[in-house]
Amino acid sequence: MIHTRPIGSLPTPCLLLDLNRLESNVRRMRAHLAQFAVSFRPHLKTAKSLDVARRVMDAAHGPAMVSTLREAEYYASQGVLDLVYGVGIAPGKLDRVGEIRARHGADLVVILDSTEQAESVASWSKANGDPLPTLIEIDCDGHRSGVQPWNAEQLTAIGRAVTEGGARLRGILTHAGGSYGLRHAEGLTNAAAAERLAAVQAADALRAAGLPCPVVSIGSTPTASFVRNLMGITEVRAGVFMFGDLVQSGIGTCQVDEIAVSVLATVIGHQRAKGWIIIDAGWMALSPDRGASGQALDQGYGLVCDSACLPYPDLIVLETNQEHGIVGIRPGGGAPPPDLPVGSLVRILPNHACSTCAQHDRYRVISADAVVAEWPRANGW
Amino acid sequence: MIHTRPIGSLPTPCLLLDLNRLESNVRRMRAHLAQFAVSFRPHLKTAKSLDVARRVMDAAHGPAMVSTLREAEYYASQGVLDLVYGVGIAPGKLDRVGEIRARHGADLVVILDSTEQAESVASWSKANGDPLPTLIEIDCDGHRSGVQPWNAEQLTAIGRAVTEGGARLRGILTHAGGSYGLRHAEGLTNAAAAERLAAVQAADALRAAGLPCPVVSIGSTPTASFVRNLMGITEVRAGVFMFGDLVQSGIGTCQVDEIAVSVLATVIGHQRAKGWIIIDAGWMALSPDRGASGQALDQGYGLVCDSACLPYPDLIVLETNQEHGIVGIRPGGGAPPPDLPVGSLVRILPNHACSTCAQHDRYRVISADAVVAEWPRANGW
Numbered sequence: 001m002i003h004t005r006p007i008g009s010l011p012t013p014c015l016l017l018d019l020n021r022l023e024s025n026v027r028r029m030r031a032h033l034a035q036f037a038v039s040f041r042p043h044l045k046t047a048k049s050l051d052v053a054r055r056v057m058d059a060a061h062g063p064a065m066v067s068t069l070r071e072a073e074y075y076a077s078q079g080v081l082d083l084v085y086g087v088g089i090a091p092g093k094l095d096r097v098g099e100i101r102a103r104h105g106a107d108l109v110v111i112l113d114s115t116e117q118a119e120s121v122a123s124w125s126k127a128n129g130d131p132l133p134t135l136i137e138i139d140c141d142g143h144r145s146g147v148q149p150w151n152a153e154q155l156t157a158i159g160r161a162v163t164e165g166g167a168r169l170r171g172i173l174t175h176a177g178g179s180y181g182l183r184h185a186e187g188l189t190n191a192a193a194a195e196r197l198a199a200v201q202a203a204d205a206l207r208a209a210g211l212p213c214p215v216v217s218i219g220s221t222p223t224a225s226f227v228r229n230l231m232g233i234t235e236v237r238a239g240v241f242m243f244g245d246l247v248q249s250g251i252g253t254c255q256v257d258e259i260a261v262s263v264l265a266t267v268i269g270h271q272r273a274k275g276w277i278i279i280d281a282g283w284m285a286l287s288p289d290r291g292a293s294g295q296a297l298d299q300g301y302g303l304v305c306d307s308a309c310l311p312y313p314d315l316i317v318l319e320t321n322q323e324h325g326i327v328g329i330r331p332g333g334g335a336p337p338p339d340l341p342v343g344s345l346v347r348i349l350p351n352h353a354c355s356t357c358a359q360h361d362r363y364r365v366i367s368a369d370a371v372v373a374e375w376p377r378a379n380g381w
Numbered sequence: 382m383i384h385t386r387p388i389g390s391l392p393t394p395c396l397l398l399d400l401n402r403l404e405s406n407v408r409r410m411r412a413h414l415a416q417f418a419v420s421f422r423p424h425l426k427t428a429k430s431l432d433v434a435r436r437v438m439d440a441a442h443g444p445a446m447v448s449t450l451r452e453a454e455y456y457a458s459q460g461v462l463d464l465v466y467g468v469g470i471a472p473g474k475l476d477r478v479g480e481i482r483a484r485h486g487a488d489l490v491v492i493l494d495s496t497e498q499a500e501s502v503a504s505w506s507k508a509n510g511d512p513l514p515t516l517i518e519i520d521c522d523g524h525r526s527g528v529q530p531w532n533a534e535q536l537t538a539i540g541r542a543v544t545e546g547g548a549r550l551r552g553i554l555t556h557a558g559g560s561y562g563l564r565h566a567e568g569l570t571n572a573a574a575a576e577r578l579a580a581v582q583a584a585d586a587l588r589a590a591g592l593p594c595p596v597v598s599i600g601s602t603p604t605a606s607f608v609r610n611l612m613g614i615t616e617v618r619a620g621v622f623m624f625g626d627l628v629q630s631g632i633g634t635c636q637v638d639e640i641a642v643s644v645l646a647t648v649i650g651h652q653r654a655k656g657w658i659i660i661d662a663g664w665m666a667l668s669p670d671r672g673a674s675g676q677a678l679d680q681g682y683g684l685v686c687d688s689a690c691l692p693y694p695d696l697i698v699l700e701t702n703q704e705h706g707i708v709g710i711r712p713g714g715g716a717p718p719p720d721l722p723v724g725s726l727v728r729i730l731p732n733h734a735c736s737t738c739a740q741h742d743r744y745r746v747i748s749a750d751a752v753v754a755e756w757p758r759a760n761g762w
């Protein structure tokens with residue numbers, strides 16, 4: 001904790017995290033999931049922060065999901081021991097997985113979707129006397145990795161390679177990443193139903209082959225937000241919901257005034273003939289992510305707000321260079337740009353919280369627009 | 382320096398820097414500029430590394446250009462004292478500029494393009510007894526900031542506000558950022574000529590008003606590479622040329638086999654029915670930058686090479702998630718994807734070196750495909 005100080009005392013650009021919005025976003029998701037008999041495993045890849053994690057997890061030891069072994073080390077070293085590493089395991093990473101498990105006593109689970117991986121995990125387990133807990137990744141919507149849920153033969157072959165080779169089969173996991181392309185409640189509810197069905201089908205196939213499948217894990221912020229039935233599911237995962245962003249607001253999982261992260265920037269110039277305001281936040285501070293560009297409302301590189309986080313009508317970051325943002329009225333927008341002299345502070349709501357936060361090494365945590373803390377992030381691999 | 386070791390011993394994803402390519406890129410630019418009577422001020426924002434800077438600068442003290450005050454502090458603290466901070470100055474940053482100047486004895490120059498900024502710089506200079514050296518930014522191609530070069534009245538007003546208020550006028554600076562949108566040698570040579578003319582016109586206007594203008598500074602990697610006449614120019618700047626990238630190769634300032642930075646990644650899975658190879662480098666390691674998407678050859682999120690950096694025909698990163706890359710043949714490409722089992726190493730050439738390097742905290746420096754050093758980066762603000 002640092003002493004409370006005004007936002008205006010911060011160097012720009014920097015990353016702000018609104019504590020009240022964070023806590024409210026977490027309460028909303030937990031209240032929604034409380035109607036189902038499932039456990040909740042937050043994905044900590046957006047936050048990469050123990051301080052955030054503690055406000056999101058059920059308990060100090062987890063459960064939680066991570067996207068890098070650097071995150072796994074960071075969280076495990078601080079007592080978060082119930083962890084899934086959510087990227088398909090490569091043989092060259094097994095020693096480091098084993099080290100994190102041994103050094104911190106972490107229950108660090110790996111995921112895989114091929115017999116080659118299963119064989120390497122099993123043979124590492126046998127050679128090191130540490131039977132690695134393993135989840136088989138299922139492809140529920142064709143967006144990335146995973147075994148097809150109807151492919152009982154492949155699922156069984158992988159499950160056998162895991163269990164018979166010396167590792168442990170913990171169950172299956174799937175992620176409806178395709179739901180990020182949806183916009184309407186009905187489509188999202190359907191995507192959530194399809195995600196559940198794929199998971200249950202895969203789990204049934206393993207069990208029918210006599211293989212264990214205690215964990216049936218699904219989730220993404222959009223499907224977790226809109227799911228209505230979790231029969232057969234033991235665990236739900238979600239990550240970006242805790243911060244929200246413009247993409248999520250375009251999908252419909254949050255409102256613009258619920259977005260908990262923003263980039264604080266300073267006005268450094270104008271091209272008045274063009275209606276441009278130049279700020280000291282370019283793609284380095286905002287990220288080059290143009291995630292909302294395919295949505296109904298293209299938000300440029302971010303939505304521009306005043307220092308209290310109230311959006312200016314139709315004011316967006318039109319273009320970025322490394323350390324410059326060009327702010328102006330969105331194409332088709334009617335209002336003239338506000339008069340913001342050099343030195344004015346603005347806050348930019350991000351397209352994609354994961355990528356914007358990744359450009360920063362810490363959060364300036366604010367409450368009632370005063371800075372109340374500084375929380376580090378565990379970037380890198 | 383660390384002991385020489387094979388690339389295969391590195392954790393993935395990580396950022397590789399090919400020392401021989403770096404040195405050759407620097408030699409090429411220096412040889413080209415040697416025909417002109419100008420000084421060379423490399424922009425260090427791409428590298429953010431003293432180890433790289435030392436291989437690019439004329440001398441240990443500079444000259445050099447930076448994009449953040451964090452870079453200015455980092456370089457100045459290690460003896461690089463001839464520095465321009467190339468982002469329009471905000472009043473709230475002047476104390477930090479003064480601190481870097483005083484603590485390290487750095488000749489740190491600020492840039493500005495309005496009388497408001499000039500007045501705040503002058504009044505800070507007077508109040509602190511440190512007359513800040515100042516360059517007026519000129520807009521040579523409408524792409525971002527700067528005074529119009531024909532606007533003698535505004536130039537003179539800014540120049541007077543600087544000199545009469547108590548700061549020092551060092552001259553003018555312009556950057557042909559619009560040249561990044563060009564493709565052909567003729568257009569680039571014209572852009573370089575226009576950049577020179579704008580700079581000379583602005584310098585003449587200041588001198589005609591009796592104001593000093595010892596420095597006339599221009600530059601961008603494309604215009605510096607294609608310029609044929611530098612009459613009236615005292616200084617050329619360029620940055621990304623030292624690494625090169627796919628965007629620069631699309632513009633024509635480098636060849637693909639001259640690109641010095643790449644991301645080392647591991648194959649973690651397949652979707653064989655779709656021709657997809659999944660790697661452990663997503664937008665977090667590659668950057669969400671799609672800079673080549675508007676060029677003749679869309680390179681996706683990067684061009685995929687073998688571990689010796691030889692490109693596979695038409696193999697690109699088609700799509701990314703945070704820690705996943707989906708590799709496949711580019712639309713319209715003929716060759717089938719190579720057979721790369723789980724665990725295979727690949728190297729990804731980036732669209733935009735500045736943004737890809739920004740995702741990493743260090744370079745793994747390689748020579749003849751062995752790791753010979755690890756160089757830190759000075760990220761952040």
